[in-house]
Amino acid sequence: MTKRKPPVEKNTFYDVTFEDLTHDGAGVAKIEGFPIFVPNGLPDEKAKIKITKIQKSYGYGRLIELYEKSEYRVDAPCPIYKECGGCQLQHLSYEGQLVAKQKQVQEVLTRIGKLQNIKIHPVLGMENPWRYRNKAQVPVAEREGGLVAGFYQQRSHEIIDMEACLIQQEKNDLVVQTVKNICENYGIQAYDEKNNKGTLRHIMARYGLVSGEIMVVLITRTKELPHKNKIISDITAQLPGIKSIVQNINPKQTNVIFGNETNVLWGEEYIYDNIGDIRFAISARSFYQVNPEQTKVLYDKALEYAELTGEETVIDAYCGIGTISLFLAQKAKKVYGVEIVPEAIEDAKRNATLNNIDNAEFAVGKAEVVIPNWYKDGVEADVIVVDPPRKGCDEALLQTILKMKPKKVVYVSCNPATLARDLRILEDGGYETAEVQLVDMFPHTVHCEAVAKLVLKSRG
Ligand code: SAH
Numbered sequence: 001m002t003k004r005k006p007p008v009e010k011n012t013f014y015d016v017t018f019e020d021l022t023h024d025g026a027g028v029a030k031i032e033g034f035p036i037f038v039p040n041g042l043p044d045e046k047a048k049i050k051i052t053k054i055q056k057s058y059g060y061g062r063l064i065e066l067y068e069k070s071e072y073r074v075d076a077p078c079p080i081y082k083e084c085g086g087c088q089l090q091h092l093s094y095e096g097q098l099v100a101k102q103k104q105v106q107e108v109l110t111r112i113g114k115l116q117n118i119k120i121h122p123v124l125g126m127e128n129p130w131r132y133r134n135k136a137q138v139p140v141a142e143r144e145g146g147l148v149a150g151f152y153q154q155r156s157h158e159i160i161d162m163e164a165c166l167i168q169q170e171k172n173d174l175v176v177q178t179v180k181n182i183c184e185n186y187g188i189q190a191y192d193e194k195n196n197k198g199t200l201r202h203i204m205a206r207y208g209l210v211s212g213e214i215m216v217v218l219i220t221r222t223k224e225l226p227h228k229n230k231i232i233s234d235i236t237a238q239l240p241g242i243k244s245i246v247q248n249i250n251p252k253q254t255n256v257i258f259g260n261e262t263n264v265l266w267g268e269e270y271i272y273d274n275i276g277d278i279r280f281a282i283s284a285r286s287f288y289q290v291n292p293e294q295t296k297v298l299y300d301k302a303l304e305y306a307e308l309t310g311e312e313t314v315i316d317a318y319c320g321i322g323t324i325s326l327f328l329a330q331k332a333k334k335v336y337g338v339e340i341v342p343e344a345i346e347d348a349k350r351n352a353t354l355n356n357i358d359n360a361e362f363a364v365g366k367a368e369v370v371i372p373n374w375y376k377d378g379v380e381a382d383v384i385v386v387d388p389p390r391k392g393c394d395e396a397l398l399q400t401i402l403k404m405k406p407k408k409v410v411y412v413s414c415n416p417a418t419l420a421r422d423l424r425i426l427e428d429g430g431y432e433t434a435e436v437q438l439v440d441m442f443p444h445t446v447h448c449e450a451v452a453k454l455v456l457k458s459r460g
Contacts, residue, residue: 007032008051008059015067018045020107021100025088025446029061036061042070042092043100072096078166085154087167087444098123098440101448105416105438113420115427119435124297129443132291134273136165136172136205137257140180142190142198149180149203157193167444171214175205175239179216182234186227191220196253199225204257206282208273209292215244215271217284219257223249232266244268246284258285275299278326278355286347287320291441298412298439298449299327302385305410305435305453308332312382315374315406317367317397322348322360324385324412329360336379337362338370368394375404385410392418395425402429409454419450430457 008014008031016029018041027041029049038049038061046068049061076082076090089097102123109115126132138149141159150162164173183200191201204217216235218225225231225247236242245266250259262284270281275289275296282288289295302324306314308331316325319337321344329335329352337360339345348362363370367386384406386393392415401409402425409431413419423433431454441449 006054006056006059007034008036008054010051010054013048013050013064014061015046015048018043018047021104021446023104023446027063034059038063040091042073042096043103044068045070045073070096072099080151080160080162083153083160084151084162086151086165088446090444094125094129094443097443098125101440102438105436105448105450108416109420109423109436111420112417113424113427115420115423115433118433121435121437123438123440123448124294124301125440126294126443129440130166131169132293132443133165133168133172134207134209134292135288135290136168136176136203138162138176138203138205140183140190140200140203142192147180147184147188147190147200149176169207169209171207171241172205175207175214175216176203178238179203179205179218179235182231182238183218185234186231188226188231193253193255196221201250202257204284206271206284206288208271208282210274211272212241213243213271213273214239214241215246215282215284216242217246217248218265219248219250219259221249221251223261228265236266242267243271244284248284275323276327277330278323278351280321280323280351281347281354283347285343287341287344289323289441294439294441294449295323298441298451299324301437301439301451302410302412303327303331305437305451306331306383306385306408308383313380314383314385315371315379315381317371317384317386317393318388319348319362320344320387322351322362324387325360325362326351326355326357328383328385329357332383333359335360336374336381338365338367340364340366366394368396368400371397371404372400375400380404381406383408383410385412387412388418390415390418393422398422398425398429401426405430405456407456411452411454413450413452414447416448416450419452423452423454426454431455432457 018027020028026037026039035058048065053060072093074093081090148161150160189198191198202219206215249261314332314335316337319339325337345364434453436452439449
């Protein structure tokens, strides 16, 4: 292969048209086929850019002047949008975001998955795409003798104070502000990462959208929390709906949020919330979907694609705390969930009991090890649901699915690229991708969830 010299030069200006968005929300322009990533550029916009950095097969640029704006460009409503980096698409209208996500998945499934003519339904977005997150984890710092609580400035360790986060439940903003003020009143020192000193590292707030229950977690460097009882009584007095106050202790000099020790300071160990008819007990450390409203939309679709009649045996691979498994169990004969994190499986079992579901069984382990063992033991599945992390399904799991030949595979994915790769493997092994539904679980960010229905062509 001949090495091609990049067709652009650093610090030079070019007129371009953006064609696409990267997975982190930058505009993509091509100069003689050479991709340049430009923050803040939107598809179809014409602009003058300056090249800031050149790599072997792509480069970076800065937006200098917009000649033609996208019909979807809007002013980001959040005043700290640029500094925070938590959202990447607020300068694109919500309608524009859904169009862009759809286009991206379509493009990836065709390019990487070589899937032609598949039915990709328009993204199911939110009616009100703001204030959806049910969990806030906010770092705390010291500034001019007081406490600030907010977000790390992009690419830095500076914390920006934040009164409101527009994708956060309003209740969580209130909880964080209230707890910060109470701690400030009692002179609690913020954690100082550089010197590994001080006390309060993070404030976490969790809010049950359906139940209205609130959990506060104080993440501290030391076990000792000065004025603990006064802090507790002020929190309970000022936050109606509070059900649980928890302390997590993380003595390490690290940017990992949680430490290993968790103690209940007041109230319950869990708060409860519902997704559809299923009730979940959520502890400080439990994984729980951050957008429960859209989670229901996604899981209803997975359930619809599974087409259960009550007679089926279903495997839910990568089951987490059993969210999908428990949804499926209501309509299946038997559900087997498998997940690598032992604590998540404990939660899954507890949640099954909480909902009087006795036809779901859960196993700890790697899906690509546990499911082949089940296959060897003669377990047969009518439907296999997978919901893997971003890296997609392990090849060994896909090969086992091809041997087990369930009538249907329902693939829930948070990464279109690995979804495309895995759909190709399943298609080559005898499955057909019948349809794909996209669900916007994280408005204003670049993430997009997809659920695909695969049908076995023949049992041949
Ligand atoms: N279906 C769940 C969780 C999906 S997230 C829900 O909707 O809530 C993906 C899950 O896969 C995580 O819980 C992660 O711990 C788990 N995981 C990652 N690698 C795994 C593997 N090799 N085998 C089984 N589970 C795995």
